[in-house]
Amino acid sequence: MREDSTPRRRLAWAAGVVVALGAIAAVWMAIPPRLDEAKTPGFSGTAEAGLVAKGRYVAQLGDCVACHTAPGGPEMAGGRALETPFGTIYSTNITPDPQQGIGGWSYAAFDRAMRQGVAADGHRLYPAMPYPSYAKMSDDDMAALWAYLRQGVPAVAQANKPLGMHFPFDQRWGLAYWDAVFADKTPFVPNPQKDAIWNRGAYLVQGLGHCGACHTPRGIGFQELAMSDMGSKGALFLSGAQVEHWNAVELRDLWTVPDTVEMLKTGQNRFATASGSMTDVILHSTQHVSDPDLVAIATYLKSLPSATPEAALPAPVAASAAASATETPVAAYTSRGGLGYMQFCTDCHRPDGGGVKGVFPALAGNPTVAAKDPATLIHITLTGWKTASTGAHPRVYTMPAFARLSDAEIAEILSYVRTSWGQGAGAVDAAAVADARKSLDPKIDKTPFETPRLARLLDAPNAAQLVRGMRLNAETHILLPKNVGNDLNCTSCHLNAGTVADGSPYVGVSAFFPSYAPRAGKVITMEDRINGCFRRSMNGKPLPPDSDDMKAMVAYFDWMKGTTKKEDKVPGRGVGKVDPKIVPNVANGEKVYGAQCAVCHGQSGEGLKDAAGRTVYPPLWGDRSFNIGAGMARTYTAAAFVKRNMPIGFHEKFPLGQGGLSDQDAVDVAEYFTHQDRPDFPDKVKDWPKDPKPKDARY
Structure with a gap:
């Protein structure tokens, strides 16, 4: 599914449109059409409650709230800033307030704005408003939406913000020529050769869902190259697109019908988890769509043939079927990218790329990982990620931004991910990460603790021993079953193999041994301290101090010591403290x-x-x-x-x-x-x- 928000994708469209308009404006002049309200029948009276309820559902299908509600602002009152390289467009107030909203509009004026992009006073709308898609709406749905906006939304007297576009991009009249050349306003026509479910799905995808606004490539005027699957360019419809370092993946024959339904309903499925502002689309729109309509949408998408079909997708894994579990790739311990992945990614995505069902997405079989263009993968890594909050998965899980890592480090890790689970996807170049970083300007964590990089283990003369020591920390109960009596590893308490500030890191620790331990009542060695964990935290047996495995663990600790001396203070050492005067409840x-x-x-x-x-x-x-x-x-x-x-x-x-x-x-x-x-x-x-x-x- 697409990783960016509807507003974000529409902005790229609008930005492109105003570029085209700049050229048109230099040559053309026009008088905007105006609405003769006196000759337009009004939409008077009180609509039935059922019609208003239907209109609410139509608004959810169209995700009207995504653009027309500012963060923290009143619903549908507009004011959301839509940034473009040429200035700012602000969404408008569509509540029934008669002065600031659409309370003074007629139904005909509303219908024209929705289908043709012309407001009641005659000014042209930027195609950030997807009126070419909404032109496909049925008359019944349009009337229901009007009833809801007039009677189901509280009136808010919030003034619309003035257009913040720079000249000549603030000249709306040129949009008439964009419409004349590029806007396809063909109504939806059912396909008589298809059944009712397919046609319902086609109507929702092409029209109210306006899926093509993100997932269809654009032409020279930044118009969608196809508004449906019909016609000479129909194969381009929903074939995928890119904008602002995001990939809107191809939706044609992407997943099975149940997989697509699950994604739209819950924000995740066995292949992927929605991220970026797509989470808002699922939050406000698709999770509220009825199951029959979700099945219709998924049925239609599944029916569209792809020019680049994905490799055969694995069959759903039954709850009792555990034999098909994958293994950790060998390169996890022999490459810089693999060690970087093992350090920074395995807690959530797991060593085998399988993720954690219902919590963190799998990388194996994930279309974002396997995409030909790694733009979305780079974007998420630099800027972070959040899950959608849905009825099925109400808790939001996050992935922090990894912009603190260098471009080369990110490229190495993502290349490892794509090599391991990308179905033949190519490596990621550090230059591509650098370009994305420059455009995105991500926030960089600047805490004083400098996380040691496990990738540098490979630079040491005893690299094999150090990697073994690291693995003994990460896979303790698997590699040392005779010494571990439970299901814990060292990293259960020492996060990311002992590299996280305040996560009981190993940084500098061996510099402080031998040292006096109050619990033991004597001076203990590094080996004593390690064996204390085996006996207590892992409820097991001590390692022989002269064994190769103990030597590997101590070598790993010594490597983590770096230049630390016994008298030094290491920021982030230990786990901090909590006031012992707090009374537990x-x-x-x-x-x-x-x-x-x-x-x-x-x-x-x-x-x-x-x-x-x-x-x-x-x-x-x-x-x-x-x-x-x-x-x-x-x-x-x-x-x-x-x-x-x-x-x-x-x-x-x-x-x-x-x-x-x-x-x-x-x-x-x-x-x-x-x-x-x-x-x-x-x-x-x-x-x-x-x-x-x-x-x-x-x-």
Whole structure:
């Protein structure tokens, strides 16, 4: 599905139109037509409630609110700024206010504006208003929409903002010539050779849905090259387009009917998740469309033959079928892009590119990944992403902007993604990222903590050992099953293989060892500290200190040390602190857990597994979780971690969108999950032999 908003795509159209108008305006002059209101029948009286309700549905089909409601402003009162390179167009007030809105218009004036792009006072509308598509509306739908806008929308006396276009692009009269040359206002005509479902879908896609405004390529005058699937250029209709570093993907024969219905209804399906401002389209429009109409739309789109058919799509995976799980590509550990992906992307998109169903999109089979042009992939990486809030998936998940990474780093990671799951898609060039960055001017995270780059492991003389050490952190319970007694990995607590600020990073840590540990009551080594995690957090057995795996883990820690000295202070070290004077509210903690944590860690703290039974997110209590001797079993330690690192995908903080709960909520939810049943720690009696025991210790 398209990644950009209807207003954004229309703006590119309008920007192109005004370029053409600039040339026309230099030669032509015209007198705009005016409406003789005296000869135009009005639309008087009170419409039936059913007609108003139908009009509301028509407005949702047309997504009128997308352009005609400013962010935070009253519905349909206009004022949304539509930026173009030649100035700003502001959407207009279409509430029934008689002075500022359309309350003084006749039905005929409204019908003409919708179908011909001419307002009641005769001025021409910029084709950011998709009147060539709305020209296909039936008379019944137009009348219903009019009834809704007159009687179903509150009148708002908000003045329309003046046009902010620069000369000569502010000269609307030239639009008459654009209309004469380019505007196809052919009414919708049902195809007698197709059934009612197909024709309903064709009507909605070509008309009210105005899908071609984004998904159809444009010509020299920036007009849609085809307004339907008929005619000599019909094969171009919905064949995909690009604007402003976004790809509006080809919709012709893209997915199965159920897959398309699921996307439009919920904002995601097994192949992709809507992103960018397409989320607004789904929020305000398609999630409200009836199931029969969604099936009709999907049936019509599926029927359109593609000149570039996608590779055969995989069959839906049954809930009980886990045998077809994919594996992590070998290049994940042998290439800079692979290591970059493993560092920054796997928490959400998973090592195998499978994503997390209902939460984070899969990359395997995703049309954005496989697109010939990687523009959308680059755009999302630089500027971030949000899911649509729908009835099926009300919670919004985010991907932060990765503009902090260099153009080369982004190109390497995206090239790895496309090589691994792009069905033959080409590599991404750093120059393309640089061009997009220049145009998009993305916001760059500037926190002082500099995330170490795992890609640089390959530059070290002991690269193989370091990569092994990194993998032992990321895949601990898989690679060391004899030493790990639960479903946790080191990265369950040390995010992104220990590279995230306030996520218990490994940066500089080995410089501080050997050091005195109050819990042990003695000076311990780096190996002792690692084995403490194996015994407590992973409820397992220690690694032999002289084993190759222990040496690999220590080597990885030493590489993370960099130039840090024992007397240095490392910004972002540890997990921070939470005021221990905060009194926990367990009842609120249970509510917070249900709202913020259960989707990843399970309603009963059991964690989340994929179709193959592999752990995606670890359990927080029960036999497969950490034992009572772990630091995370303490309320205020857990609360500090949660405050800064959980949940992920919650907002736009680099690199995981992590953290965001209040101190109170963090303490409450920490108290709730730390005091659930979990394994015992037999050696607990030996802890804190010399120093005071923390008040939140579980024993």
